[in-house]
């Protein structure tokens with residue numbers, strides 16, 4: 001989970017179209033709203049993606065999707081432009097999926113992506129997600145209602161952790 005000191009950086013990235021890209025809605029999150037993230041653990045939970053050298057290059061976040069059983073989590077992610085195309089997002093999504101299935105009582109993890117966002121679709125497919133279909137006109141991007149693909153990975157498809165272990169989580 002994000003540290004308090006990284007909340008201003010997260011809010012800056014979240015609000016920056018260069019980071020969230022052309023296929024995400026434009027966001028407006030104030031620093032005060034960002035600080036509330038730590039108080040509302042059931043809402044958006046961001047994690048900063050950090051390289052081995054300590055540099056911070058983006059974020060991957062999870063949030064609950066409204067559902068009567070409350071067992072569905074959705075993820076979203078963005079990388080700063082200079083660090084894209086190097087495999088980092090795929091690795092971050094693999095780690096997030098391990099983390100969620102190891103630590104949460106969820107049956108599926110899902111993601112949605114604008115149908116034009118080929119990079120994001122490749123990340124999900126490489127991380128083991130399956131495309132379920134098209135959710136028509138479900139995201140408002142730059143004034144247009146756009147179609148998105150819904151992807152998911154089920155607990156039984158994930159089977160075992162790919163990168164994390166239970167021991168890593170407890171340490």
Ligand SMILES: CC(C)(COP(=O)(O)OP(=O)(O)OC[C@H]1O[C@@H](n2cnc3c(N)ncnc32)[C@H](O)[C@@H]1OP(=O)(O)O)[C@@H](O)C(=O)NCCC(=O)NCCS
Pocket residue numbers: 019020021022023024076077078079080083084085086087088089090091112113114117118119120122123126
């Ligand atoms: C989409 C995004 C997260 C991908 O992250 P990334 O770290 O560049 O992805 P990876 O390096 O792990 O790439 C995974 C695969 O996708 C491919 N890929 C990445 N960006 C691509 C693009 N724009 N077009 C086509 N393929 C792309 C890579 O080549 C790689 O495939 P390969 O292993 O067969 O070569 C990144 O471009 C981004 O932050 N975009 C803006 C925010 C965004 O769109 N977020 C997702 C919203 S749903």
